[in-house]
Amino acid sequence: MRSPDVLSRIDEGELIALTRDLVRIPSVVRPGVPGATEAAVAAHVEQWMRKERLEVEVHEVAPGRPNVLGIIGERDGGPTLLLEGHTDVVTEGDAALWTRPPFGGDLVDGKIYGRGSADMKSGLAAAMIAAAAIKRSGVDLEGRLVVGALVDEEGDMIGAKHLCTTALGRELTAAIICEPEQNELCLEQRGVVWARVTAKGRMAHGAMPEAGVNPITALGALLSEAPALERRLRKLCRRSPHLRPPTVTPTIVQAPVQGVAQSNVIPSMAQATLDVRLTPGPDAETIGKELDATCQRAMEAVPGAEVTWQAVNGFRLATEVDKGEALVRAMVKSVRQVTGRAPKFGGVPGSTDGTILRMTLGIPIVTCGPGNRLIPHQVDECVEVAELVEAARIYVVSALNFLKA
Ligand SMILES: [Zn+2]
Numbered sequence: 001m002r003s004p005d006v007l008s009r010i011d012e013g014e015l016i017a018l019t020r021d022l023v024r025i026p027s028v029v030r031p032g033v034p035g036a037t038e039a040a041v042a043a044h045v046e047q048w049m050r051k052e053r054l055e056v057e058v059h060e061v062a063p064g065r066p067n068v069l070g071i072i073g074e075r076d077g078g079p080t081l082l083l084e085g086h087t088d089v090v091t092e093g094d095a096a097l098w099t100r101p102p103f104g105g106d107l108v109d110g111k112i113y114g115r116g117s118a119d120m121k122s123g124l125a126a127a128m129i130a131a132a133a134i135k136r137s138g139v140d141l142e143g144r145l146v147v148g149a150l151v152d153e154e155g156d157m158i159g160a161k162h163l164c165t166t167a168l169g170r171e172l173t174a175a176i177i178c179e180p181e182q183n184e185l186c187l188e189q190r191g192v193v194w195a196r197v198t199a200k201g202r203m204a205h206g207a208m209p210e211a212g213v214n215p216i217t218a219l220g221a222l223l224s225e226a227p228a229l230e231r232r233l234r235k236l237c238r239r240s241p242h243l244r245p246p247t248v249t250p251t252i253v254q255a256p257v258q259g260v261a262q263s264n265v266i267p268s269m270a271q272a273t274l275d276v277r278l279t280p281g282p283d284a285e286t287i288g289k290e291l292d293a294t295c296q297r298a299m300e301a302v303p304g305a306e307v308t309w310q311a312v313n314g315f316r317l318a319t320e321v322d323k324g325e326a327l328v329r330a331m332v333k334s335v336r337q338v339t340g341r342a343p344k345f346g347g348v349p350g351s352t353d354g355t356i357l358r359m360t361l362g363i364p365i366v367t368c369g370p371g372n373r374l375i376p377h378q379v380d381e382c383v384e385v386a387e388l389v390e391a392a393r394i395y396v397v398s399a400l401n402f403l404k405a
Pocket residue numbers: 086119120153179180
């Protein structure tokens with residue numbers, strides 16, 4: 001079957017309606033608030049996939065937090081391609097700041113509005129519609145196409161981590177990450193390490209600092225070393241035309257860490273978190289040594305203080321995929337077929353579920369999805385319907401090219 005025949009099975013109205021439905025089911029994860037998880041939107045995705053007669057697997061990652069996977073095609077030794085999306089969204093913040101209701105899914109002048117409209121219920125809807133179009137066409141795939149709606153991308157990525165431990169996860173050959181990248185083909189993603197730095201000193205009276213060791217002063221010394229650390233990481237990491245260079249950004253500072261803050265007490269401990277963003281190149285050990293050296297300088301500045309660091313949530317190194325990979329070639333061809341133009345290549349500024357799949361499974365990933373790259377997490381988040389439809393078409397043809405239908 002030719003791809004135009006399959007493309008004709010994409011119903012734009014249905015794609016718009018599905019995206020709006022997903023946006024209207026709030027899925028901000030609010031720890032401690034009963035029911036505030038991805039459960040409702042995951043149930044909607046599951047029902048929809050069953051209605052389309054996809055083979056469905058539901059993996060309960062945590063209570064009320066299921067990954068939902070819809071599968072078409074047969075295992076029989078062929079490749080398995082994943083179209084990946086996440087069901088959680090970040091908070092809407094102050095709803096009064098929005099021009100349109102954050103969970104309204106309003107459709108105005110060719111744009112769908114709401115939290116998650118770009119990041120990334122539109123990408124997920126496009127993947128679901130793409131799989132349904134292929135299923136409805138009855139085309140024979142060599143291998144399998146999987147649509148994954150995973151939990152917790154905006155948190156600790158427990159959904160992606162869990163998928164890597166399942167039989168289906170281990171059988172994946174390649175993945176398209178449907179995050180908002182204005183349908184560019186992104187072969188590189190910046191990595192991140194959240195380094196939580198702990199300075200330990202000795203508690204004392206504020207009037208007699210000589211009797212103690214002030215961990216806050218040590219932390220101050222560490223923070224003043226951050227620009228130097230950033231410069232060293234920029235030398236170690238490769239330059240990329242699609243990614244901003246490494247950055248080291250302090251995001252949390254806390255002292256005392258425990259107990260009551262009192263104006264006349266030098267606390268025993270102080271903590272800071274450095275948000276370290278990376279481009280491809282150095283391994284975890286090399287980056288760890290640079291962080292060690294930074295802590296060492298802070299200790300030299302304040303004799304008696306002990307300064308250590310720990311990676312919160314482990315290392316997510318920058319990822320890159322070669323242009324020669326079969327998935328990249330399938331997608332380049334697809335973009336030409338769908339848009340009549342050569343694809344634009346881009347880079348992902350942050351890390352995504354794709355980072356986990358790439359690091360853990362070693363499979364090639366390409367990030368490509370509808371929505372402006374800068375709009376996620378802002379008020380009045382929206383997605384252009386034209387981009388949404390184009391994404392679904394790119395997914396269909398990419399899957400057909402990769403799975404040699
Ligand atoms: Zn996202």
